[in-house]
Amino acid sequence: MNAVRFDHVSKAFGALKVLDDISFEIPTGQAFCLLGRSGTGKSVALRHIVALVRPDSGKVFVEERDMTELAGNELADVRKHMGFLFQNAALFDSMSVGDNVAFPMRRHTDWSDADIRERAKNKLADVGLEKEFDKMPGDLSGGMKKRAGLARAMALDPAILLVDEPSAGLDPITAGEIDELLVKTKEGGTTLVVVTHNIPSARVIGDGFAVLQDGRLLVSGTLEALDASEEPLVQAFMRSQGGG
Amino acid sequence: MSALAVVDRVGTGVLGLFEFVGALATFGGRAVVEAVRPPYEPREILRHLFQFGYRSAPLILTAGFAIGIVLSMHTRASLERFGAEAMIPAGLAIALIRETGPLTAGLLVSGRVGAGIGAEIGAMKVTEQIDALEANAVDSFKYLAVTRIIALMIAMPLLTIMMDFAGIFGGYVAEAAVSGMSWQMYFESAFSYIAYSDIIPATLKTIVFGYLIAVVASYLGFTTSRGTEGVGEASTRSVVMASMLIILSDVILVKIIFFFYPAVSG
Secondary structure (H helix, E strand, O other), X not given: OEEEEEEEEEEEEOOEEEEXXXXXXXXXXXXXXXXXXXXXXXHHHHHHHOOOOOOOEEEEEEOOEEOOOXXXXXXXXXXXXXXXXXXXXXXXXXXXXXXXXXXHHHHHXXXXXXHHHHHHHHHHHHOOOHHHOOOOHHHOOHHHHHHHHXXXXXXXXXXXXXXXXXXXXXXXXXHHHHHHHHHHHHHOOOEEEEEOOOHHHHHHHOOEEEEEEOOEEEEEEOHHHHHHOOOHHHHHHHHOOOOO | OOHHHHHHHHHHHHHHHHHHHHHHHHHHHHHHHHHOOOOOOHHHHHHHHHHHOHHXXXXXXXXXXXXXXXXXXXXXXXXXXXXXXXHHHHHHHHHHHHHHHHHHHHHXXXXXXXXXXXXXXXXXXXXXXXXXXXXXXXXXXXXXXXXXXXXHHHHHHHHHHHXXXXXXHHHHHHHHHHHXXXXXXXXXXXXXXXXXXXXXXXXXXXXXHHXXXXXXXXXXXXXXXOHHHHHHHXXXXXXXXXXXHHHHHHHHHHHHHHHHOHHHHO
């Protein structure tokens, strides 16, 4: 079964066409990396999966449920099975880091407060932030916020984890640790959808890949298929070593 | 500028106004519907009640006390001419409880709380925190707007009562300084002409003020764009629009109170 399926999705903001007839499938349990230059619609595609953005035409399916048709409690039920790491982490700045990670558990489980606190601490430990539990998001660096955001996204051990630029703003060692964590998460059965510029990181995490350019799907397939592609942009991407 | 261009500009402005009023009314109506549907978010309502009510109390008490002193001085100056100084406490209490207290409390809260709601929700919008709530399967409208609207509707009458009593106490301090009147005599005199029909409708009308402040500020917060500049604008516009709506709604509410309680207009 496919965890996520895009079926001829198009989206424009005013006159700007961001996604143009995009179709791809992500099998359950795989890690799918969306690659492309800045402003090519990768993050918008990710937002379609959790229905933060609705397509102008086409359909987005999550576990075969049509996200373009869902609303209210039905939509909330699907979203509970997904985690989302935003590009700028989007931590709730009125709550401590620990409360941010505990937030999804408090909302959607009947676990005891002590249990939730313990689990939140463990999730923060997974991203190396166990000592920052009581700090406010404003006291963290950009990279730490990103890691805290990842801990929150993984709080409920989601079936599908959507990650927007996981290694942006991180030092290479921490970025490597995050990659390892994502691989471990995938091995635990979670489907990953990762938007990234970081090709070395994508090579470690990804099973499937797609490259977007100007809102269109330039190429998709396995790592070997992308390495063999004759598209200049794909070649340039696959040769790059930089993080992003 | 040609006449056609003027007509075009005015027409666009009028349409924009209608569009804004329509969107605001829809937002406010949706808040009413969502308020009676579970989940009720009691923890968030209590948190906001503390922020809006308890934290506004010092401002309200200080302002009320000062207004009481000033009103007492003005009332004394007027009533002395007619040898009616004995009416000073009652006159001041009537003025405060019927109109000055509710209206001033509404305007002060629109400045302190309205600006805060507009800025806070606006900042959450531009930093994707509202999207993060939605992605976490939380209804952001209910969690952010409805809880604030309910909390402010509860807080406003309580703050108004505080303002009324702080004002009456301020009036007493001013009067005691001039005439040496005792607190007991002042209090009895102040409430000798006050009926429940003076207190209850005037205090309860501030529930509408609370609703208007929170709806306007939440709406402007939710529709914030253009980064930090937009956040600042949402905050300022929240205060201006909420204050304007409070004053306009007060005219209608007083008319309604007069209709249901004719004795109050006497």
